Amino acid sequence: MDDTPELERFRAEAATWLESQLAGPFRDIRGLNNHVDLIERRRDWEQCLGAAGWSCVGWPAAYGGRDASIAQQVVFAEEYARARAPARIGHIGVELAGPTLLAFGTPDQKNRFLPDIAAGRAIWCQGYSEPNAGSDLANVRTKARRDGDRYIIDGQKIWTSMGQIADWCFVLCRTEPGSVGNKGLSFLLVNMHQPGVTVRPIRQMTGESEFSEVFFDGALAEVRDLVGADGNGWRVAMGLLGFERGVSTLAQQMQFRNELDALIELAKENGKAADPLIRQRLAQAQIGLRIMRFNALRLLANAESGQLSPEGYTYKLYWSTWHRDLGELVMDVAGPAAEIGETAERFPPLTTMFLMSRADTIYAGTNQIQRNIIAERALGLPREARGP
Template identity: 65%
Template sequence: MSRNFAPEHEGFRQQVATWLDDQLSGPFAPLRGLNNHVDAIPERRAWEAALGKARYGCIGWPEAWGGRDASIAEQVIFAEEYARAKAPSRIGHIGIELAGPTILLHGTEKQKKQFLPGIASGADIWCQGYSEPNAGSDLSNVRTTAWLKNGRWIINGQKVWTSMAQFSDWVFVICRADSGTRGASGLAYLLVPMDQPGVTIRPIRQMTGEAEFNEVFFDNAETAAENIVGQPGEGWKVAMATLAFERGVSTLGQQMHFRNDLDELVALAKANGAARSPLIRQRLAKAHVGLTVMRASALRMLANKDPQTPTSGAYTYKLYWANWRRSLGELAMDVQGLPGQVGEGEADFSALTKMHLMSRAETIYAGTNQIQRNIIAERSLGLPREARGAERG
């Protein structure tokens, strides 16, 4: 993979690889290969702090805010080496990749000073308050409300599928600040502390046996009046900026995790004899080709100088990787055979089986496949909007 980078980048690659190996062979050895988000939370908080201290937590951020001002190439190298070392999945990724960049772009100087150091140091974990029971892929339909009272925002409503909420210190919430509005108008983007009496969290147990996702209820929850990013009514604009950051350099790290899964699957197919099947070999080869195409597409996407103006590749990326991953999950079950359907205990399945189960959700969260196709059609190709709701009548 390094063949796509200039020779001067190899020193940085070696530096990163050495640091990761030292840490994951030493004080953080138990965390190597830990991919779920719900185990060993105190140890993972310590890992986030170690990354922050070494300025590896958010290397693309300005140095003034705890980063390294790393180039895109250096950010990609770090993401690749992080996955190659089988470092644990980041419990701080919502703050690092979404909340932080949004505050850097749209936040006030006071907000930057208040929130960015905690994210960069690993001290504060964030979650995302977007989806609601009646506003999943249709974010503009949110019904959570907020109004100002005595210098505080008072928040009421419900969010769902909130990853890592039970371990988070802060949440950014899209809510309706003007009760007389509909759709994308009248929304606000609030930064809300989780540790307060008005916030109730109910974990949602998944098929894997874990509970990464949660329902979050706001019952007169509060946050300071100045904890709004942008102005009241600008919540949609700020929310769209946050979503644009989802297609950043983390996509390359994600693909290295995919590579780890594929390598494990190939090794298993050779070990249990599944690779003797011409069809299995063909599907494994197709998965390899698909991952190679995915990487080329991501690199092309990252070459865009303005992440707030997505390219056609950015619009198609989520649809492509989610479908690829779903197919890999199905292949994993076929390679494992009956042993993949049996766990050691209650829902205690193999890593490949858990990958298959999680892949079923990946074509739904962050915009279903149908929504992704609508986005491609309307925003990239300029086609007419799909008829919605009463328009179909």
């Protein structure tokens, strides 16, 4: 990440464009960190990014990207967060569905889906978790049976981020009757705007509804929208999770930086910064964030090989624990004022962050599961005993 003249020019170009848009036509959504407010304006923002070629800079130019290097992708992620640009409602398509199709999709799938993702015309969601299949993803029970040139899908997904606004969903489902575990699974691309798909938003304790339950009752997917071979969905699903630990982690850290800066300012304003214990905890948070950045850069140094480096397995456990602790520090600094909502349904942003941070150690694999993954995959220790 040494700043070469070329990289500095790229950084300046990205920063200048972002500022021109966020201080101008999109100033009304600057700083929005949730995925529920001003959705139509957020769709406009996704399309603006796409039109300017900033939506998915690391993708091939043929599909709407810029063929950006890893270093350039990191720079754009950092400048995006530094500019306080809104949270991307298109991030599941850009960061997960798109890279998965680039790696595993057919030419037909790439040509049909990637341009719409890059242009911001299609919003995607992820159909993985189920009521009895969260961290134990291999326990999915949603079924799809083939009927000619289509699959008929029945089942339920839960904790589906942006399910209520998504146009498409990638669904991990069981296509081999009687199969168990990670065998007999397939990875299907499903149109959300069809009979047989019911979406029910889940109201969170923050007052928002970023997540949904999704019910499939005879929903259809075309055979040509099967990614990978029938029954080979586990390989595709695991490949997708590898993309989750990519460049977007740097943008996440910049958001953490914004939250920590806001917390420091609050501590100065209300006098808590004079408390030596609070000051020490703020310093530890600062140190932890720097360590997180260095570890992420080390992880990305191996990204072009397509293999997750051993230290990469520690990343999710590290950041989720750090963010949970920052949330607890927020409440200690803010005091009782943090418990008073700004409206009847909304809390102050830092309080919302605290409430959301409680989920960080659960979604995308609980901390307990992460420790098993580190032990078995990174350290090569014996696998934990599984039941029959």
